[in-house]
Amino acid sequence: xxxxxxxxxxxxxxxxxxxxxxxxxxxxxxxELCVVIGKSAAGKSTLLKLLKKEIAPFGDIKGExxxxxxxxxxxxxxxxxxxxxxxxxxxxxxxxxxxxxREEIExxxxxxxxxxxxxxxxxxxxxxxxxxxxxxxNLAAVMINNPEVLILDEPASRLDPVSxxxxxxxxxxxxxxxxxxxxxxxxNTDALFESANSVMVLDDSRLLxxxxxxxxCRYLKETESDMLGAVPVQMRLYDGAxxxxxxxxxFKTKNVKPLEAETPPKETALEIKNLFxxxxxxxxxxxxxxxxxxxxxxxAVIGPNSSGKxxxxxxxxxxxxxxxxxxxxxxKVSMLCQNPFDLFxxxxxxxxxxxxxxxxxLGISDIENRHPYDLSGGQAQRLALAMVLERNADILLLDxxxxxFDTVLxxxxxxxxxxxxxxxxxxxxxxxxxEFISAHCDxxxxxxxxxxxxxxxxxxxxxxxxxxxxAVAKITETDIVSIDDLRESGGLG
Amino acid sequence: MNRFSKLHxxxxxxxxSLSLVFVLVVFNPFFSAVSLIxxxxxxxxxxxxxxxxxxxxxxxxxxxxxxxNMLFAHYGADVLFTIKHIxxxxxxxxxxxNQGMVFACVLLWFTALSFNSDGxxxxxLFSFAPKLSLMFSMILGFIPRFTKKLADIxxxxxxxxGGKSPGGIKNKFKSATDNLSAxxxxxxxxxxxxxDSMNARGYKAGAISVRRYKLCAQDILLIIxxxxxxxxxxxxxxxxxxxxxxxxxxxxxxxxxxxxxxxFIAELIPFFVEIWEETxxxxxxxxx
Numbered sequence: 001x002x003x004x005x006x007x008x009x010x011x012x013x014x015x016x017x018x019x020x021x022x023x024x025x026x027x028x029x030x031x032e033l034c035v036v037i038g039k040s041a042a043g044k045s046t047l048l049k050l051l052k053k054e055i056a057p058f059g060d061i062k063g064e065x066x067x068x069x070x071x072x073x074x075x076x077x078x079x080x081x082x083x084x085x086x087x088x089x090x091x092x093x094x095x096x097x098x099x100x101x102r103e104e105i106e107x108x109x110x111x112x113x114x115x116x117x118x119x120x121x122x123x124x125x126x127x128x129x130x131x132x133x134x135x136x137x138n139l140a141a142v143m144i145n146n147p148e149v150l151i152l153d154e155p156a157s158r159l160d161p162v163s164x165x166x167x168x169x170x171x172x173x174x175x176x177x178x179x180x181x182x183x184x185x186x187x188n189t190d191a192l193f194e195s196a197n198s199v200m201v202l203d204d205s206r207l208l209x210x211x212x213x214x215x216x217c218r219y220l221k222e223t224e225s226d227m228l229g230a231v232p233v234q235m236r237l238y239d240g241a242x243x244x245x246x247x248x249x250x251f252k253t254k255n256v257k258p259l260e261a262e263t264p265p266k267e268t269a270l271e272i273k274n275l276f277x278x279x280x281x282x283x284x285x286x287x288x289x290x291x292x293x294x295x296x297x298x299x300a301v302i303g304p305n306s307s308g309k310x311x312x313x314x315x316x317x318x319x320x321x322x323x324x325x326x327x328x329x330x331x332k333v334s335m336l337c338q339n340p341f342d343l344f345x346x347x348x349x350x351x352x353x354x355x356x357x358x359x360x361x362l363g364i365s366d367i368e369n370r371h372p373y374d375l376s377g378g379q380a381q382r383l384a385l386a387m388v389l390e391r392n393a394d395i396l397l398l399d400x401x402x403x404x405f406d407t408v409l410x411x412x413x414x415x416x417x418x419x420x421x422x423x424x425x426x427x428x429x430x431x432x433x434x435e436f437i438s439a440h441c442d443x444x445x446x447x448x449x450x451x452x453x454x455x456x457x458x459x460x461x462x463x464x465x466x467x468x469x470x471a472v473a474k475i476t477e478t479d480i481v482s483i484d485d486l487r488e489s490g491g492l493g
Numbered sequence: 494m495n496r497f498s499k500l501h502x503x504x505x506x507x508x509x510s511l512s513l514v515f516v517l518v519v520f521n522p523f524f525s526a527v528s529l530i531x532x533x534x535x536x537x538x539x540x541x542x543x544x545x546x547x548x549x550x551x552x553x554x555x556x557x558x559x560x561x562n563m564l565f566a567h568y569g570a571d572v573l574f575t576i577k578h579i580x581x582x583x584x585x586x587x588x589x590x591n592q593g594m595v596f597a598c599v600l601l602w603f604t605a606l607s608f609n610s611d612g613x614x615x616x617x618l619f620s621f622a623p624k625l626s627l628m629f630s631m632i633l634g635f636i637p638r639f640t641k642k643l644a645d646i647x648x649x650x651x652x653x654x655g656g657k658s659p660g661g662i663k664n665k666f667k668s669a670t671d672n673l674s675a676x677x678x679x680x681x682x683x684x685x686x687x688x689d690s691m692n693a694r695g696y697k698a699g700a701i702s703v704r705r706y707k708l709c710a711q712d713i714l715l716i717i718x719x720x721x722x723x724x725x726x727x728x729x730x731x732x733x734x735x736x737x738x739x740x741x742x743x744x745x746x747x748x749x750x751x752x753x754x755x756x757f758i759a760e761l762i763p764f765f766v767e768i769w770e771e772t773x774x775x776x777x778x779x780x781x
Contacts, residue, residue, distance in 0.1 A: 054692040073693040080686035083694075084627075085612050085634035094694035102705050125612070127637035141694065318656015319648050335652035342642075342649035344678070345671040373682050387653060397652075 002066070003149050003181035004028040004051060009063035011046060016059075020046045024063070024207045026200065030148075031179035033172075034210075035192050037230040038202035039408050040376050044185040047202065048073070048153045051183070068181075071149040072142035076157045076404070078135045087113075087129070088122050090137055094145050108144055116140040116170070132163025136170065143174065150174075152184040157404035161188075161432040162305045168192055187406050190232045201227055229407025233435065233471035233483070237492075247475040256491040259479060262457040265443060268330070269295035269395055269426040270316065275325030277308075277315050285311045286322065287450040293395070293428050295330070296421050300437045301430045302468070303447035309430035310338070312447065313397045316428070331394025331426070338399045340384035344372035353386045362386055362416060378409040385416070396420070398429045402436050414440040438462045438470035439482035459485065495539065496770035497763045501712040502614040504719070509606050511723040512760060516598055519730055521737040522587075523748070524756060525594040531760030532601035538767040539608055547601065554600070555593035562589025570741040584740045591739075605763065617706060624698060631687075635680075642679055646672050715762065722759040726752045 005027040012019040021043045028034055038044050050056050050065060052073040075081050084090045091109045100108070113119045116136055121129060129137065135155060142150070152171070156164035168191045175182055175195060186192055193199070199216040201208040208227075209219050217235050220228040228236055235242050238250045270293035277286040285308045293299045303309055314320045316327055317335035337343070346352050350368040359365050362382040367375060375383065381401065388396055402410050410433075417427050417440070430447075431437050437444065438458065445455040446468075456464065462473045462481035473481040476491065486492045516528045533551065537544045562585050563573075569584025612633045619626040650672065651658060659668045729735055729752035736746040 052693055054695070055689045075686065075690065077683070077686045079638055080683040081690040082634065083687060083691055084630045086630070088613070089616070089630055093691075093696075097695040097697045099697075106705065123613075125637070126634060127641070138690075145694075314648070314652060317652040319652050333655040335655070337645070337649040337652055339645070339649070341679070342646045342675070343653060345646075345675040373678055391654065393655070 001030055002027045003030050003032070003068050004183065005064075005066040006051075007064045009047075009050065009061070009065060011050060011057075011059055011061045013046075013057065013059045018205070020059075020205055021050075022205045026207060026210045028149075028181050028183060028198075030181055031175075032197045033175045033182045033192075033195055034184070034198045034200055035189060035196045036183060036185040036200045036202060037187075037189065037227060037406075038185075039227065039406055040378055042202040043205045044202055045153055048151050048183065048185060051149075051151050068148040070145065070147050071151060072145060072147035073151045074135075074138050074142055074153070074155045076154040078131050078138065078158050081138050082126055082134065085126060087118060087124050087126055087137060090126060090141050091118075091122075091144055093141060098145075112140050112144045116143075130163070132159055132166060135159060135163070135167055139167075139170065146178075147180065149181045149183070152182065152186070154185050154187065154404065157187060160305055160400075164188060165191060187230065187404065189230055193232055193235065201225075203227065226408055229411070234475065237472075237475070237483075237486075244471065244474050248477070251475055251491060254491045256476075256478075256480065256489040259459065259485060259489055262459055264457055265294035265297050267295040268292045270330065270333075270428070271326075271328045272316070273326045273328075275312075275315060275322045275327065277311060277320055277322045285450055286315060289325070289447075289451050291445060291452045292455065293426060294443055295426050296424055297442035298417055298421060298427045298429065298440060300441035300444040301428070301447050301452070302432070302434065302437060302444060303430075305432075307447045308450045309447055310399055313399050313428070313430055317397055329395060332392060333395045333397065334388045334391050334393030335397035336381075336384050336388055336399065336401065338403060340377075340380040341373065343384050343387060344380075347371060349375070349383055352383060353390050358386050358389050361419070363412070377404050378412070381413070382416075389420075393425075395426045395428065398427065398431075400431050400433070401429060402431065402433045410436050434462075434468065434470050438473065439484060495767075497535075497766045498539075498609045500715065500766075501706050501708050502610070502617050503708075504712050504715050505606070505609055505614070506618055507716060507719050508762065509602060511719065512602060513599060515723060515726060515730075515756070516595055518727075519735055519737075520591065520595065521735060522591045522594065523737075523753060524735070525591055525598060527753070527757045528760050529594050529598045529601070531757075531762075531764060532598055532605065534761065535605055535763040535767065536601050538764060539605065550600065551597045554597045555590060558593030558596060559586050559589035562586070562592060568740045584743060587743055588739045614706075639676060639680065643672060643676050646675050646679075715766075719759065719762065722755050726756045726759070 007025050009021060009024040010019055011021040024047065036044050036048070046057060050061070051067050052071055053067070055073065082090060083093055088109060091112060092105050095105045095108055109122070113122050116139070118133070118137060118140060121133065126134065126137065139155070156167045159167060168186070168188065171182065171184065172191070172195045174180060184192065193213050196213055198210060199213055200210040201216060201220070209216055211219065213235070217231050220231060221236065234244050234247050237247050241247045241250055272289060272291045275286050275289040276284055278284045289312065301309055301312065311320060313335055315322050316329070317333055319335070344352055349370055349372055352372060353359065355365060355368045362385060364379055364382045364386065367379055367383065372380065372383065401413060405413070414436070421427060429437065429441065441458050443455060443457055444461040446453045454461070459479040459481050462469045463479040465473070470481050472483060472486055476486070480486050480489050480491060483492070512528060516525055529551070533547055536547050563581050566585040566588070567580055567582060569582035571583035572580045573583055573586070574581050612630060616626050616630055619629060650668065659665050729749040734747050734749035735752055738744040738746050
């Protein structure tokens with residue numbers, strides 16, 4: 001018995017030249033956990049929305065879609081999906097719509113809140129919750145109806161990695177506990193792939209393949225697809241290996257040549273000495289922080305949640321004034337905040353920046369006449385980057401620039417940043433994205449409790465860590481820390 | 494302890510609306526003073542740290558309004574002093590004094606109300622109109638969200654410009670309108686997502702779940718007591734038994750001692766409820 005069945009589904013948005021989906025056919029069995037991967041604009045969101053008929057987009061649809069009437073949908077928008085002002089009311093919303101009695105509602109809310117660990121927050125104003133809790137609330141508000149099919153559209157893409165991991169863990173737990181059929185689009189496949197029953201790959205509005213995790217990995221490798229990056233490193237590195245430990249055994253048999261020693265950079269573009277910052281008296285967020293940022297390099301700062309990463313960037317950008325310490329910048333500073341959409345104030349991209357050399361370089365010359373809110377995440381970020389470059393900034397500060405990005409977009413961003421460095425710009429990134437930064441930065445620092453604990457060249461830095469490091473570094477246990485390093489040393493083939 | 498906060502929303506609705514309306518309608522210094530005492534005592538119990546602040550606030554408002562009224566109103570027979578042929582009168586001062594007490598009273602009762610009440614309780618009172626109630630709940634959610642968003646937008650812009658805020662009034666105004674228009678774009682965009690989320694969860698107009706509040710014996714008792722006491726006081730006022738004249742001479746024309754005592758007791762109800770609860774708590778602890 002199938003929970004979801006699509007036969008020959010094609011879909012076009014009104015006034016759109018090319019269809020958003022072409023001839024999609026697949027089915028999901030009861031209790032199946034299916035991960036949907038694909039580049040941005042491949043049609044993932046459209047497909048998922050079509051599965052939930054109440055919010056199906058308007059347009060020309062062909063083919064047949066059968067989904068159990070009891071289905072729930074959670075979008076990537078954390079705040080905007082919330083309807084009420086209080087946690088209790090939000091959880092009760094869908095039950096009230098069904099006309100359930102007060103007593104039934106209170107009982108259902110009580111048990112759902114306990115399951116999702118929101119019990120102590122039932123009386124809270126939703127604005128007092130963290131983003132991770134808000135998204136959990138969105139999920140709980142859907143699960144309270146016991147849906148047979150759960151549709152999730154990149155639900156964790158706006159969360160910080162720690163909250164994102166927790167969110168994915170809950171999804172896995174739910175899948176185990178209730179055997180709900182789950183279809184989820186998600187970039188962060190690391191945790192999901194180990195529980196997924198199947199994976200679907202969408203490319204250019206078509207369904208490339210739907211198969212088991214192994215089958216899809218094999219297919220992507222054989223076809224040398226650029227979607228291979230969506231597969232966790234340990235699953236795609238060596239044939240027949242799926243875990244870090246298995247990869248490690250294979251790596252040991254390889255004959256690798258040592259990589260050239262890294263030359264530590266010298267010239268600094270920005271120097272911070274003994275910086276102190278607090279939002280309220282007596283609670284320092286940055287305390288005695290010193291950091292050197294090297295000129296013409298991609299400098300990275302990593303560290304756990306609430307270690308002060310964003311605060312550090314805001315202090316350098318002059319948004320926050322440190323109460324003690326010195327920041328000496330050699331050139332103009334400009335910071336790109338986490339959400340590029342916060343920067344757009346005009347109705348047309350062409351009014352935000354002057355289109356020309358910079359936008360060509362960033363590869364966004366085609367969006368001049370579009371509304372900024374119609375852009376994809378990757379386009380929005382490049383438009384924001386154009387705004388930074390237009391200000392002639394020498395030092396670029398980027399806050400979690402890869403949040404919600406797929407691997408193709410990440411590679412594009414890395415290429416742009418490297419070219420900017422070659423032009424003499426300096427980049428400072430704070431991020432949680434270890435895989436990205438271990439492959440692309442020049443120098444990395446570790447921020448912990450408001451202080452920089454260490455700063456080292458990339459390979460030295462990531463090989464000196466054992467827990468908080470890239471998958472490749474965990475596999476090789478040497479200064480080979482990224483796939484490119486591995487290729488260079490001859491440890492890949 | 495907050496026993497009064499936990500009473501049924503209808504008790505709050507009755508008590509606060511009747512208290513405020515009565516103080517404003519009688520506009521009588523004796524009744525204002527009594528209501529002020531009740532409001533002050535209750536605020537003192539629920540927020541012991543705020544006692545000094547409340548006292549300062551009362552002193553400031555009463556003094557300020559009294560002097561303000563005396564400076565700008567010049568009715569009354571008893572001239573206190575004259576500056577450049579302008580007469581400053583006792584009557585104007587006293588009228589301002591009463592006005593000040595009423596203001597302070599309203600402020601203190603509202604402070605207490607905001608402590609007692611929250612969105613859920615207001616929603617409950619509006620549950621006879623579910624659409625209005627849902628709209629109200631959504632607006633309550635929008636306020637913090639949009640405030641935060643506006644701050645984010647402002648910070649994002651400031652960060653982009655390396656901490657330099659625009660100089661000059663014209664540029665400042667332009668950047669403020671830009672930020673506002675960004676907020677409006679965001680709010681329009683987000684409303685589409687919110688409506689999707691509502692549809693996905695089967696929204697039906699007219700359905701809203703509000704918290705359940707059960708009427709207990711104490712609630713019923715208080716509803717009866719508060720209604721009876723205020724009916725008596727309003728009746729006395731309507732019958733012309735409480736009349737105070739501020740000009741040309743200050744004069745108590747009629748005064749109902751019964752209504753005064755009943756009103757005084759009524760205004761002390763929140764305070765009594767708290768004290769009673771505290772006593773019960775101490776007794777139960779002593780026994781244990």
